Amino acid sequence: MKITENKYSIIVSDFGSFNLGLSADCGQAFRWKEDDDGFWHGIVCGKHLKARQDTDTLTLYTSKEDFESLWKNYFDLETDYADICQNLSSDVYLRRAVETCPGIHILKQDPWEALCSFIISQNNNIPRIKGIIERLCETFGDEIQGGFTFPSAERLASLTVEDLAPLRAGFRAKYIIDAAKKVADGEVDFERITDSPIEYGREELQKICGVGAKVAECTLLYGFYKIDAFPVDVWVRRIMEEMYPDGFPGCADGVKGIAQQYLFHWRRTCVQ
DNA sequence: GGCCAGGCTTTTC
DNA sequence: GAAAAGCATGGC
DSSP: OEEEEOSSOEEEEOOTTOOHHHHHTSSSOSOOEEOTTSOEEEEETTEEEEEEEOSSEEEEOSOHHHIIIIIHHHTTTTSOHHHHHHHHTTSHHHHHHHHHSTTOOOOOOOHHHHHHHHHHTTTOOHHHHHHHHHHHHHHHSOEETTEEOOOOHHHHHTSOTGGGGGGOOGGGHHHHHHHHHHHHTTSSOHHHHHHSOHHHHHHHHTTSTTOOHHHHHHIIIIITOOTTOOOOOHHHHHHHHHHOTTOOOGGGTTOHHHHHHHHHHHHHHTOO
């Protein structure tokens, strides 16, 4: 990876196969938007980023300090996805998925935002998930340059289910409040989940009302970067039935979450 | 108007 | 314990 520092931006090259738009909009994160000029906008950990990708370069309108301390890590630019994808390619369907949709990285999202987002995702579709999250941020986040921050667990823990009515989140509102309370008061300990094997996180997260196996796996994968977490939603269930009736291939062991993300996006956008 | 959406809880058998 | 019903909302 090569980095050039300009007055208002950072130019990155030699970043492997990373694809910004695909990674930002393949169903793992819900707040990235592309404007009419091909710039992607996102807000992560209270900081707004404008970025675009051209053939061989990434341009990020940020400081070198923020690139090094936040964005480089968020976009997982230092992991060798070529190596991972080559290993996955020993399976025929995974090979098709990684070749058809190259450049997806797992985004290292804020754990609370990931948990809250995937609580909202249950029995829901992606456009509406984005709408609810947008209203959540506009209503309860802090306004900054470029948009609104994702409201903290502490902020939401001070609210009632009725306060969330403007989100039109339906039955999920009570789950958001329960999650916020348990995270804010430390009953669910994010630091310990970070430092523990994945099984601990599974048990802890499912103490929250409205968090089952699938939401827990998504939170562990996208919020805690436990890349062997394996969320099974309706799409992945279809994949398992259609392609892997005898189980998931061993070439994905240790990185099942990454394999899952490629298959999820491929099955949703390319197959049939 | 019925079906579906990155499911989970509650109720019933 | 397994299976089914119920849950809010909105796009198609």
